[in-house]
Amino acid sequence: MFVLVNLKAYPCDPVAVAQAADRVTTEHDVAIAPQTAHIGAVAETGVETWAQHVSPVGHGSHTGSTLAEATADAGAAGTLLNHSEKRLKLADIDASLDAAERTGLSTVVCANNPDQIAAVAALGPDAVAVEPPELIGTGTPVSQADPDIVRDAVAAANEVDPEVDVYCGAGISTGDDVAAAAELGADGVLLASGVAKADDPQAALESLVE
C-alpha cells in the first residue's frame, strides 16, 4: 500500500513528520506532501516527498505559479492534483498531468465520486484517489462510512484503464483503516490530519502502518 500524508497548511513541523516517517519501519511506501516552500527541507530527510499541487503551465511568464520543474528540482517525486481543496478545471488537470509527466513526477488525481474517477482515469494519471468531501477530516474512515464508493471507484478506474492505481482517502487514521481500504481494492491511502495534527506523529504513523 502507498500511504501519502498530506500536510496541507497545518501548523506542524514538516521535517519532524518526515523524520518520523523515516524511522517507522514498514512494508508500505510512505510519502509526505508538505507546503511547496518546504519541499526542499523535507526531501533532504530522505523521505519520499510530494507536492500538493503543480500548475498546468511550463517555463515562462507565470508569476505565482507552482512550476512542476521547480518542485522536482527541489526534490519532489510526485504530486497530488485536483484535491477537493484545490479543484482544477478539467483542461488544467490535463495540462498539469502533462507538466508532471514532463518532469518525472508521479501523479495522483483526486475526485469526489466514481463518475469523476472514471473521468480523471481517462486522462492517464499514475493513480486516482476517491475522497468523499463530506468525510474529510471527520475521523470516520471512508472504508467504513461508505465502502461502496471505494469499490465503485476501483471498478470505474479499472474499466477505463487497469494500469491506473486507485487510492482512497478521508477519515483514515489506523492500521485497520488501511487494511480495510486494501480489502476494498485500493492500492493506497491518502491521509492528513490523522498524522499532521497528531500530538505524536511518529506514534500515529506507527499505528497506521502496523
Next chain:
Amino acid sequence: MFVLVNLKAYPCDPVAVAQAADRVTTEHDVAIAPQTAHIGAVAETGVETWAQHVSPVGHGSHTGSTLAEATADAGAAGTLLNHSEKRLKLADIDASLDAAERTGLSTVVCANNPDQIAAVAALGPDAVAVEPPELIGTGTPVSQADPDIVRDAVAAANEVDPEVDVYCGAGISTGDDVAAAAELGADGVLLASGVAKADDPQAALESLVE
C-alpha cells in the same frame, strides 16, 4: 531604490541569479523572487528573498495553498501580491495582506492603473506597484512609454496614504530606466525577463544598478 527581480517561471538557475545579485555592489536594495519551491535555496545565499504570491488563508485544511507562514519559514522576507499574471479577488488581496503582516512579510501589491493603485493603497500594504500589462516583457521601459502612468500612480497612492511606497515595472532593464523611474517619483522597480532571461544575469544586474 528597491529593485525586485521576479524570476516568474523562467528556466534560469535561481541560486546563480541570487549569487550574482549578492556579488553586485550597489546602493540599491536588490531582492530576488523565485518559485516558492526555491525560496529556501535562494535565501541560503544571503540575498533578500521574496515570494511571488501568498494565499489568503492561514493554518488549516488548505491543500495546494501557498501559506505565508511556510514561505517566511523557508526564508522569504516579503511577497508580491496581485501580479498581472496572478490577479486576485479584492477580498483575497485584503486577506493575503493580513497573512503577510501576521508573518512579518513585506508586501508589494501590483495594479494596472492609477485607480487600482488607489484601491490597493487603501488596503494598507507596504508598497504598491504599477505595471501596465501591455508593456510587460516588451523591453520598452514604462518610464519612457508611459511616464504619466507612473506620476499618476505616485500621486494616487500618496493621496490615499503617503506611507505607502510606489514602485513601477514593465520593460525595465538598464540603470537609466531605474534613474528615470526615480525621477518620476518611484521608490523602486520590478523587473523580470531583463535579468532572468539574460545570458549573463550578473552583467544585467550590474548594468541595472550602476
Next chain:
Amino acid sequence: MFVLVNLKAYPCDPVAVAQAADRVTTEHDVAIAPQTAHIGAVAETGVETWAQHVSPVGHGSHTGSTLAEATADAGAAGTLLNHSEKRLKLADIDASLDAAERTGLSTVVCANNPDQIAAVAALGPDAVAVEPPELIGTGTPVSQADPDIVRDAVAAANEVDPEVDVYCGAGISTGDDVAAAAELGADGVLLASGVAKADDPQAALESLVE
C-alpha cells in the same frame, strides 16, 4: 433610501415579487435584482430591474459571459458587483465598472469591511455596499449587530469620494432596520431572503418601506 432586493437563486416567482414591489406605495426607490434569465420578464412589470453581476468583458468571443450590453438591452438599469457570493478580481471590478458605465447601468460594488469599501470607492462606482459576510441571511440587521461597520464604511467612502453613495446589507427585514441604516449614514439597503423567501413578499415589502 434605495432598497435593492437581491433575489439570488431563490425559488421565488421573480415577476410576482416585482409586481408586489410595484404595488407597494413608498417614498423609497425599490429595485429588484433577479436571475439574468429573468431580467426581461421582471423589467416588463415596470419595476426598476438590476443585474446581480456583469462580466468585465465587452462584445466578442466570450461564451458564458454576462454581457453588460445584453442585461441593459433586456431592461436592467443597474448592476451589483463583487457580492460576497460572487467575489471578483480587483482588475475585473474595474473592468466591469467600465462595462456598466459604457452601457448606462448604475453600479453598486459590495465589500466586506471599511478598508475594502475605501478600495472600491476609489474605482468610481455610483455606490458601494458594506455587507459583513457573517451576518448575511442571519436575520440580525447589520445596523444593530455592528453599527460601527456601517459608520466606518460611510466615513471611508466619503474620504475617498463624497459622491459615492453608501449602502449597507445583511439581516435587514423591517422598516426599523431601514431607518436605523439611514441614521447611521447609509443611502440605501440591500436585502434578499427577507423578501425573496417570505411567504408574502408584498407584506414583507410593506413592512420594510413603511
Next chain:
Amino acid sequence: MFVLVNLKAYPCDPVAVAQAADRVTTEHDVAIAPQTAHIGAVAETGVETWAQHVSPVGHGSHTGSTLAEATADAGAAGTLLNHSEKRLKLADIDASLDAAERTGLSTVVCANNPDQIAAVAALGPDAVAVEPPELIGTGTPVSQADPDIVRDAVAAANEVDPEVDVYCGAGISTGDDVAAAAELGADGVLLASGVAKADDPQAALESLVE
C-alpha cells in the same frame, strides 16, 4: 445533424438571428445559444434555444449565478458546458450536468482533445463536443485542419459510452463543412462567428444547411 449556433457576446441581434434560423427550411435541427439575458426573447421566436452555460448550483444564496432552473424557465432547452471560453472545474462540470438534468436541459460538454472527450463522456452528458481551441474563429474547419481529432473524439466517446453524441466545432461555416463533419462520424456541429458575425445571418445559415 444538430447545428448549434453560439452567439457568444457578439454584437448581433439575437432575435433576428433566431427568426432567420426559423425561416431556413432544413433537415437539420438548428438551435441558437444567446446571452442568458436574451434567452426569453429568443425562445419566443419558436426556435430551439440553448444556454451558453449554467452554474453548478441549485436554488439558494448564489448571487450572480446562472441557475439552470431560471434558464429553463425562460425557455432554454439545453446548455453548453465547459466551452473553451468558459472552462469549468471537473467537479463543477459534474454538478452542472446534475443541474441540467434536474431541469430537463439537454447538455453538450466541450473539450479540447480526445482524452478530455473520454473524461467528460464518463460524466454522462447527452453529447460532447471537440473544439481545438487553436482553430476557433479561424475560418478553417476542424474537419479539414485536423480530421483525426474528430475521428479520435468519436472513437473515445464511443468507447466510454456509445449513447453519447459527438459534435465538433471550430471553423465551420459551410454546408460542405457540415457534411465533412458527418462523414467523420460527428452527430452535430457547433458554430459561432460564421453566423453571428455574418452580414446576412440567414444567408449564412442557408449556406450551412443546404
